Amino acid sequence: xxxxxxxxxxxxxxxxxxxxxxxxxxxxxxxxxxxxxxxxxxxxxxxxxxxxxxxxxxxxxxxxxxxxxxxxxxxxxxxxxxxxxxxxxxxxxxxxxxxxxxxxxxxxxxxxxxxxxxxxxxxxxxxxxxxx
Amino acid sequence: xxxxxxxxxxxxxxxxxxxxxxxxxxxxxxxxxxxxxxxxxxxxxxxxxxxxxxxxxxxxxxxxxxxxxxxxxxxxxxxxxxxxxxxxxxxxxxxxxxxxxxxxxxxxxxxxxxxxxxxxxxxxxxxxxxxxxxxxxxxxxxxxxxxxxxxxxxxxxxxxxxxxxxxxxxxxxxxxxxxxxxxxxxxxxxxxxxxxxxxxxxxxxxxxxxxxxxxxxxxxxxxxxxxxxxxxxxxxxxxxxxxxxxxxxxxxxxxxxxxxxxxxxxxxxxxxxxxxxxxxxxxxxxxxxxxxxxxxxxxxxxxxxxxxxxxxxxxxxxxxxxxxxxxxxxxxxxxxxxxxxxxxxxxx
Numbered sequence: 001x002x003x004x005x006x007x008x009x010x011x012x013x014x015x016x017x018x019x020x021x022x023x024x025x026x027x028x029x030x031x032x033x034x035x036x037x038x039x040x041x042x043x044x045x046x047x048x049x050x051x052x053x054x055x056x057x058x059x060x061x062x063x064x065x066x067x068x069x070x071x072x073x074x075x076x077x078x079x080x081x082x083x084x085x086x087x088x089x090x091x092x093x094x095x096x097x098x099x100x101x102x103x104x105x106x107x108x109x110x111x112x113x114x115x116x117x118x119x120x121x122x123x124x125x126x127x128x129x130x131x132x
Numbered sequence: 133x134x135x136x137x138x139x140x141x142x143x144x145x146x147x148x149x150x151x152x153x154x155x156x157x158x159x160x161x162x163x164x165x166x167x168x169x170x171x172x173x174x175x176x177x178x179x180x181x182x183x184x185x186x187x188x189x190x191x192x193x194x195x196x197x198x199x200x201x202x203x204x205x206x207x208x209x210x211x212x213x214x215x216x217x218x219x220x221x222x223x224x225x226x227x228x229x230x231x232x233x234x235x236x237x238x239x240x241x242x243x244x245x246x247x248x249x250x251x252x253x254x255x256x257x258x259x260x261x262x263x264x265x266x267x268x269x270x271x272x273x274x275x276x277x278x279x280x281x282x283x284x285x286x287x288x289x290x291x292x293x294x295x296x297x298x299x300x301x302x303x304x305x306x307x308x309x310x311x312x313x314x315x316x317x318x319x320x321x322x323x324x325x326x327x328x329x330x331x332x333x334x335x336x337x338x339x340x341x342x343x344x345x346x347x348x349x350x351x352x353x354x355x356x357x358x359x360x361x362x363x364x365x366x367x368x369x370x371x372x373x374x375x376x377x378x379x380x381x382x383x384x385x386x387x388x389x390x391x392x393x394x395x396x397x398x399x400x401x402x403x404x405x406x407x408x409x410x411x412x413x414x415x416x417x418x419x420x421x422x423x424x425x426x427x428x429x430x431x432x433x434x435x436x437x438x439x440x441x442x443x444x445x446x447x448x449x450x451x452x453x454x455x456x457x458x459x460x461x462x463x464x465x466x467x468x469x470x471x472x473x474x475x476x477x478x479x480x
Binding site: 034037038040041044063077078080081082084085087089090092095098099102103105106107109110113114117121 | 318467
């Protein structure tokens with residue numbers, strides 16, 4: 001087997017680390033916004049490569065539960081969209097169940113795109129829980 | 133904030149010649165002070181006009197505004213945008229006065245207009261930084277919106293703006309569905325949001341001129357730290373006829389609070405201040421249920437705009453890191469929508 005290590009995730013991670021340590025502190029003010037966007041993009045890419053498809057089976061099970069069907073997430077999501085469009089989730093209790101699963105899906109995506117927001121979401125849930 | 137000149141010398145000369153004719157002046161000198169920040173869709177140049185002769189003789193700090201290579205579906209052309217600005221300026225709203233409209237794309241490469249330059253800052257993250265809530269500013273923004281909403285269908289010079297069919301909410305939802313395209317078939321949050329908006333649309337009511345991007349970040353404030361004085365409502369490229377509650381919903385939507393979720397009116401104050409100012413000038417009451425509907429619509433609109441921004445990058449027409457990252461804001465926007473629908477319940 002040919003050795004192509006370090007792989008994409010590791011390369012992006014160390015590139016981001018070096019960028020933050022060595023470049024960002026000396027970037028002139030007028031380039032700072034672009035530099036921060038670069039760090040943001042690399043961070044998202046690193047988290048996406050780290051996360052892979054690990055969250056998908058649990059989410060597929062939740063979506064499958066709503067639909068009463070089995071399948072993987074890429075198969076089930078278009079079916080869920082079609083079921084929503086056909087009115088199968090119009091009843092208030094069905095909407096509540098649907099929103100709970102949609103929030104789980106969205107949290108998994110936030111873990112990649114904006115983990116700070118995800119942390120704030122968690123606190124929000126606790127506060128909500130305490131209040132009720 | 134200004135920088136290197138942007139206008140090519142040949143174009144600047146052509147512009148000066150044309151402006152002299154427009155202004156009835158002996159001559160006009162354009163001092164190009166470079167690009168101003170803000171605007172993923174428009175290009176704003178700081179220019180100072182030195183007008184010699186005619187009714188506008190003198191020195192004027194201005195902004196030259198023109199389009200970028202690709203826009204998003206909802207945006208007006210620059211000539212139309214200038215007509216909207218003229219109408220709201222005439223209605224007494226605090227907006228930059230448009231001075232010259234260049235409809236001929238040959239002159240600068242795209243249609244443009246020149247307006248007076250307002251002072252202050254627009255950056256949302258800076259405006260929301262104040263220690264105390266900015267109640268007077270929120271009230272004034274409410275009053276301004278009321279003035280803007282006095283412009284009604286039939287107003288002179290705005291015949292190019294289409295009326296919504298069959299009603300503002302259903303037209304908006306149909307637009308969102310069209311812009312979402314294939315994504316609505318694979319992203320269940322979009323599918324759910326669209327379904328909810330269709331089933332809960334408020335009945336047709338008043339139609340007024342809506343700004344449709346009326347939010348913190350799109351108005352300018354002098355002395356933000358000391359309480360903030362409004363100097364201009366800007367960025368009119370999305371204006372159109374709609375339900376007046378749409379602009380209030382957009383202003384208050386979670387996505388435009390810049391992290392200040394405790395201040396529901398655009399991250400600056402409570403809704404009560406905004407609503408009170410609005411009712412002073414608009415001649416109508418705020419309908420909180422309709423505002424809640426339009427807040428859901430605001431999340432959906434922002435979601436489909438983010439998708440379109442990402443597509444501008446993905447299609448190769450305008451490769452841009454900023455546009456690419458806007459696409460990855462979708463989960464944030466969708467979480468805002470889901471939280472909002474949790475709050476208002478299954479239906480209004």
